[in-house]
Amino acid sequence: AGGGAGGGAGGGAGGAGKGGGSKPWVASFDLRHGELPEGVSVEGGSPMLDQNRDGSTFLRLPPMASLKLNFAPLSTAPPDTQSGAAWEMSKSSNSSTNSSTNSTNAEERTRLQRERKQMRRQARGPRQSQSQSQPQPPDDPTALVNEWTITMDIKLDELPPEALALFRAQPEAARPTEGDAFVYSQGGVGIFGETGVKEAHLKPNRWQRVVVTMSTTKGEMRTYVNSKLCAVVQAKDRGAVGIRDGRFALDPTQVMLFGSVEPNFMPGACIKYASVERGALSEEQVKEQSAQNKLYSFWEVEQAKSKEAERAEFSLQPLYKRPPPTWMHPAFLCEFGEAFLGGMAGG
Numbered sequence: 001a002g003g004g005a006g007g008g009a010g011g012g013a014g015g016a017g018k019g020g021g022s023k024p025w026v027a028s029f030d031l032r033h034g035e036l037p038e039g040v041s042v043e044g045g046s047p048m049l050d051q052n053r054d055g056s057t058f059l060r061l062p063p064m065a066s067l068k069l070n071f072a073p074l075s076t077a078p079p080d081t082q083s084g085a086a087w088e089m090s091k092s093s094n095s096s097t098n099s100s101t102n103s104t105n106a107e108e109r110t111r112l113q114r115e116r117k118q119m120r121r122q123a124r125g126p127r128q129s130q131s132q133s134q135p136q137p138p139d140d141p142t143a144l145v146n147e148w149t150i151t152m153d154i155k156l157d158e159l160p161p162e163a164l165a166l167f168r169a170q171p172e173a174a175r176p177t178e179g180d181a182f183v184y185s186q187g188g189v190g191i192f193g194e195t196g197v198k199e200a201h202l203k204p205n206r207w208q209r210v211v212v213t214m215s216t217t218k219g220e221m222r223t224y225v226n227s228k229l230c231a232v233v234q235a236k237d238r239g240a241v242g243i244r245d246g247r248f249a250l251d252p253t254q255v256m257l258f259g260s261v262e263p264n265f266m267p268g269a270c271i272k273y274a275s276v277e278r279g280a281l282s283e284e285q286v287k288e289q290s291a292q293n294k295l296y297s298f299w300e301v302e303q304a305k306s307k308e309a310e311r312a313e314f315s316l317q318p319l320y321k322r323p324p325p326t327w328m329h330p331a332f333l334c335e336f337g338e339a340f341l342g343g344m345a346g347g
Contacts, residue, residue: 027071028275032056039070043259050270058155058272065268066259068171073141073252074278144170144249146216149281150181151209151289152257153273158204159187160267165260166210169250178262180248181212181223189223189230192238196223196231207272209290215280216244222283227290229283250276 029037034049034057036042045065049057061067150167165179166189181191187202188195189210195201202208202225211224219235219242235242255276260266281289326332 025074025278026275027069027074027277029069029273031059031272041068041070042066043068045268052272056272058270060270061258061268063268064263064266066266067257067271067274068259069255069257069274069276071253071276074145074276141252143252144245145252145278146244146249147214147278147280148250149211149213149275149277149279149286150255151211151273151275151277152271153207153209155207155270155272156183156202156204157268157270159183159185159202160265161185162264164267164269165258165262165265166212168256168259169214169248171251171254171256171259176261177247179260179265181221182265183210189225191221191231191233194231194233197229200225200228200230211281211286213280213286214241214248214250216242216246216249218280221248222280224283224286227287 027039029040031037031040031049032052036049036059042059042061043066045062047059047061047065050060051057059067152166156164160183162185163179164183166181166183167179168177169180170176181189183189183202184193184195186195186198187204188198189200189202189212190196202210208226209224211227213222213224215221221231221233221241223230223232233241240247257271257274258266258269
């Protein structure tokens with residue numbers, strides 16, 4: 001895995017027109033199959049693919065190395081995510097299906113409107129007009145993504161002396177940041193020095209799933225470690241979190257993992273899986289997806305290879321330099337020919 005070189009086709013980005021993903025609002029990158037997935041490139045340092053006990057691989061990034069994930073623009077998130085619900089709330093309800101569905105949607109819209117009004121009262125900074133604060137449909141593939149979820153399976157040999165930058169939401173920004181979420185020296189995951197609850201802190205030398213969700217509609221960033229809520233950063237305390245298309249809006253086609261303009265925030269890390277998703281998952285959804293794409297079965301991989309090798313042996317080509325057509329073989333005639341055929345000799 002050379003520095004700056006793109007990965008092969010293995011693993012694939014599962015979404016938005018890349019790879020075989022069935023969810024076009026999600027781009028996933030699996031590094032457990034012995035090569036860099038499509039769309040993954042390494043910048044800086046000399047990274048290497050290492051191996052776990054189960055036979056799967058992971059990428060070990062040395063200090064000063066970062067990982068860029070490139071993907072096609074993510075499509076509209078499903079309506080059951082927070083961003084989808086906010087967009088459904090902003091649309092008119094002219095088309096209806098049945099009375100029970102309409103009643104449920106009306107209650108959901110009322111609840112979301114109440115939450116948004118409360119958030120606007122608490123948010124700092126200049127008051128935005130109604131048209132500016134309304135969530136817009138993500139039809140423009142170049143528009144920044146304001147509701148998103150980033151999932152990473154990472155391992156740290158040791159906790160960082162100062163902090164580890166987990167990612168930069170806009171790698172090509174004119175004013176690059178030190179990072180848009182961090183693992184701090186205590187193991188907490190957050191931003192602006194917010195380390196979260198101790199029970200959810202990262203432990204060294206263990207594989208752990210880190211999830212970061214961002215919603216400018218609700219004005220908050222949430223971090224999770226192994227599906228446990230770690231930190232909540234809200235716009236009422238940190239106004240930047242609630243600014244639409246601001247610092248925490250996601251580039252629609254790329255994300256930089258472990259990158260920072262501060263060298264001390266790049267101590268190195270190990271990673272085996274990552275995904276970028278349009279829509280801020282709720283705490284319940286994070287828990288539901290805690291085991292998805294997390295386990296790697298070496299037995300299943302070996303079984304697949306064994307079946308491929310077995311199918312390759314079903315050919316008669318190794319027995320003949322020029323294999324005859326099947327219909328000329330006596331066994332074919334015996335099986336499918338008529339009982340009495342004049343002028344034919346067996347063998």
